[in-house]
Amino acid sequence: MILKIIRFVFLGTIYFSMVACKPAVNEPLRxxxxxxxxxxxxxxxxxxxxxxxxxxxxxxxxxxxxxxxxxxxxxxxxxxxxxxxxxxxxxxxxxxxxxxxxxxxxxxxxxxxxxxxxxxxxxxxxxxxxxxxxxxxxxxxxxxxxxxxxxxxxxxxxxxxxxxxSVYTITRMSGAVVAAQPPSIEVVLQVPESQQVAALNAIRLEGMGSNAWAFGAKSTENGKGSLLANPHYPWYGTNRFWEKHLTIPGELDVYGANLVGTAGVAVGFNNAIGWTHTVSDSKRITLYQLTLNPEDPTQYRYEGEWRSLVSRDVTVNVQTDDGMQKKTISIWFSHHGPIVQMPGLGWTEKTAYAARDANTGNIDVISQWLAMGKSQSMDEFIGAHKMYNAMPWVNTISTSAEGRAVYLDNSNVGALSDEAIKAWNGRVEQVPQLKQLYLTKGLVILDGSTRRDEWISHPNVPISGTTPFEQRPMIESEFYVFNANDSYWLSDPKQPTTGYSPLYGAVNTPRSARTRMNVHLLEGLDGFDFRGEDGLFSVQEIQAALFDNSGLSAHLLKPQLLEQCENTPKVTINGVSIDLADACSILARWDNRYDLNSRGAVLFREWLTRYDYTATQYSGELFADKFDAAKPAITPAELVQNERSLVELAEAVELLNNQGIALDIPLGNLQKAHRAGTTFPVHGGNRHEGIANLQVTRPYIDSPIFSGANDRLVDSQTLSSSGYNIAHGSSFIMTLSFTEAGPRAQAILSYSQSGSPGAENFSDQTARYRDKAWRDIHFEESEIDKHAVSRLLLRE
CATH class of the missing domain: 1.10.439.10 (Penicillin Amidohydrolase, domain 1)
Known part of the structure; x- marks a missing residue:
């Protein structure tokens, strides 16, 4: 392979820039x-x-x-x-x-x-x-x-x-903070309800997620640790991953990826440890319900006295067609934190809600990633978490060369007393809406009028008011640990874990369809077994499991939907009779996968997404049977027997027919990444579908390099006039196996390394993702030299 730039030989602008940055005579290089x-x-x-x-x-x-x-x-x-x-x-x-x-x-x-x-x-x-x-x-x-x-x-x-x-959650809820204005004051800046809904969703970081599998010595073919890193992050903007290898000889040698513009490696490996992260189900934000003074909605009761909210006037400049304008607004705070407003949680004459963010004061994330990257044993790696407690909103799933698989939820949550937890549990059981908000939106609403519900301080905790390391979930297994953004409860399905603060998520409750599919793939349930005759995983089998692209929702629901279709082949909607025979025939032939050539996937998606996402997890709307905590991977599973399922299918048929889209169109003809005028078909599925290889599509993407259509077809949740526009999902995908010869890894960065449309590496890996073509990671110096395409020596 020809090197573009040879070491110590500089070309073009690189050469001249080095001359410009040359230090003065006798001045040492910085x-x-x-x-x-x-x-x-x-x-x-x-x-x-x-x-x-x-x-x-x-x-x-x-x-x-x-x-x-x-x-x-x-x-x-x-x-x-x-x-x-x-x-x-x-x-x-x-x-x-x-x-x-x-x-x-x-x-x-x-x-x-x-x-x-x-x-x-x-x-x-x-x-x-x-x-x-x-x-x-x-x-x-x-x-x-x-x-x-x-x-x-x-x-x-x-x-x-x-x-x-970047570690805060409240900064992602800006619409809710700006919307919160006293009911007696004229609103200066209107915040659409959609932005308040977005803020509500941001509490759980719904735009980001992940799968992570860490394998211990008893589950791999070579008896050593293996890892699957599969973060689900945006394809556009500042939260993209960028891959790198960082070396200080004798001090640091770590490979992996981090978000663009962030120092260090967040997901990766060294010669002894491999790790990845998933967004935790922990409740980094707690809301405090404030009881307001009937005579003054800017005062709230606390310990029997009235306290005044504090306002802070903020002015920002806004570029408009008419030139620069200034916008000034008051942001309001209680002693807990800023006042927020979201659907159903408004600022009224009687009540307001304040938000406290557990990552206020979290300044050590770079130090913790550095300590993790330097760790030469699993004990050192765990110690890095204990020392800093700085992982803001992620779990860590890790394995060691000798095959210790460890799950840690090191994310920050408020430390509540036993008395506060008991009081909150009582309110949740008495008020179904509070339980629903907790389970489906991640909201914990505490009583803002009492000291009892304040966060308590523990000695030697880096961030005041947060839980100490010993009270954070940690699970170790000789077999495997995993996470797919639900709570810690099933991260070792062989030994479900309980006993931690409810702020670390619910236990003994239904899991998402994707979590359940993860368990199916790892445990080999219902024919989803990729381990071969030895019952152990190789790297190739791990890769095959992730990219199998089967959807659990279709696996569970489609047979029963087809039975209903056979019994009732025609449905009338809006006075028009819809024949479902062709649609059901297409679904019967479909293999329940979301591959590029999958015919039937689009039709099933348009049927399934007519139900709310929560319906794919909880009984009632879509599932008829009850969840069984003793069988969390396989319940619920029975389709509700009513007219709605066939009516929704008929509407999906009518939608596609009206748009001139064949009912059996291959998924890859519609599901695409539109980037700077180039389109790539993308395999994978969405949150409803219960697929490990997540690729979420959205009708609106705010990016200058997005070249699809920012619209949404009527009667579809995610379909635009340019198809299913990929917004976020599988991004830095890495498999790692420790061997006698050291770590061996392969990866695909789905949206590629460069964000510049004219660059050579703008879409090369996007093509490999399309083709499911993994590439080798070069970690050892001899491999780096062998595969080098350029070298650059920078001095200043």
Whole structure:
């Protein structure tokens, strides 16, 4: 393979930029780092110190994602609307207001000052490397933000602000914070209910999820640890993954991925440990119901006295067609946190709701990822979690070379007293709506009038008011542990776990269809067994299980739907008789998979998504039988016997017919990634369908590189005029096996390494994802040298 840039030989602008950054005579170099790119544009970054490591890391990241890096920096400074306008349904305005109301830049400054010296050096080097790239490129990025005024040099404080803001949940609920205004005051800034609904969904981070499988010594063919990392993250924007290999000889050697613009490896491996994350079902936000003064809705009762809410006036600049405008609004706070408003949880004359975020004060996420990446044993790895307690809203699923499989929910939640939990349990059992909000929306609503429901402080806890490490779920297995975004309860299905705070999620309750499919694949239930005759997993069998693309919802419900169809082949809707014979014949031939050539998948999807998502988990609307906690993977399973199921199928048929879409159209003809004018068919399924390989489609995607249609067809939940537009799902997909010769890994980054449409690595892995073609990860130095396509030595 021909190297594009040979070490110590510099070409074109690279050469001249190095001359420009050359230090004065006798002045020592601050930064020196080597960046070797292997196939698919993966950078292997080697330096002698953390500052130089960050320098190369940021420079290489900016080469691929300067636009998204700048976008994230601008957002956390509260300047998005100033440069980009109000945004879709004023989302940029809402975000800017909340970033400023929470004084996020000040929090970033304080957090940086509190970091250990090596982390300070790392982030300072990161900022310097980013700025160096901006200087070398001189505004010509060959991407969608060329010459944009908001792509500017950044400080270490600004990058730290970005990291601090990313761990919060309340920042993702900006519509709810801005919407909360006293009932007696004229509303200055209207927040559409859809934005308040989005805030409600953001509490559970519904735009992100994951599967994770960690295999112990008794479940793998070679008796060592194996891992599947399968984060479900956005295909667009600042929450994309970027792959990297970071090395400081004798100090650090870790491979994996992290979100664009973030230092370190969040999901990955070293020579001893492999790990990944899933979004936890924990309740990082607790809501406090405030009882208001009948004479003043800005006062609330606390311990028998009236306290006044505090307002903070925030002004943001908004770019409009008529020039720059200023928007000023008051954001309101109780001592718990900001007042929020969401559907059914409004600010009335009697009641308001305040939100407390457990990640307020979480400043150690970079330090914890570093400690995890340096760990040389599972005990050290667990110790990193205990030391920092900094994983904001994710579980960690890990395995070691010797085959210890461990699940940790190290996410931060409020520490409640036994008395507070008992009182909350009593209210939940008495008020069905509270239980429903807890189970389906992740809401915990506490009594804001009493000290009893305050979070309690434990000694030696890094974040005041949060649970100590010993009270966070941890499960170890010789076989396997897994998670698919439900609570810890079934992360070892062989030994279900209970006994932790309800803020870590419900137990003995129905699981999502995707969690149940994970168990089917791992346990080999109902014919979903990929382990072969030995009953043990190889890497190839793990990969085959993930990409099998079978849907559990179809597996359970379709046979019973077809029985109903056979008994009632015609249905009348809106006075028109619909013959279901062809539709049911197509569904009968379909193999329940969501592959590119799957015929019947589209029809079944349009039927199933006419039901609310919660219907695929709980009995009543779709399932007739009750959930059995002793059989959580296989219950409920029986389709409700009523007219609705066939009526919904008839409406799905009519929708497709009216749009000129064949009932048996292959899924790949409609489900696509539309990126910068190029489309790729995408396999996988959505949340309703109970498929491990999740790919969520949305009719609206806010991205300058999205080239599909931002509309939604009437009577469909997810179908647009450009098909099913992929928004988020399987992203950095990695399998890892420890062997006698060391770690061996393969991966696919579904949306590819670069975010620049003209780049060589903009869509190369998207094609491999389409073809289910895994690629080798190069970890050892000899392999890196063998597969190198470019080398770059950066000095300053």
């Amino acid at each position: 930064y020196e780092v080597e960046v070797t790119r292997t196939d698919f544009g993966i950078p292997h970054i080697k330096a002698a110190d953390y500052g130089s490591l960050g320098y190369g890391e940021a420079y290489a990241s900016a080469q691929d994602h300067v636009c998204n890096m700048a976008l994230a920096l601008m957002s956390t400074k509260g300047e998005s609307a100033e440069y980009l306008g109000a945004g879709h349904k004023s989302n940029y305005v809402h975000s800017d207001i909340v970033m400023k109301a929470l004084n996020m830049p000040d929090k970033g400054r304080q957090a940086l000052n509190a970091q250990p010296e090596k982390v300070k050096e790392w982030i300072a080097g990161y900022a310097a490397g980013y700025n160096r790239y901006l200087k070398d490129a001189n505004g010509k990025f060959e991407s969608w933000c060329d010459q944009a005024p908001w792509v500017r040099p950044a400080t270490a404080e600004e990058f730290m602000t970005q990291y601090v803001a």
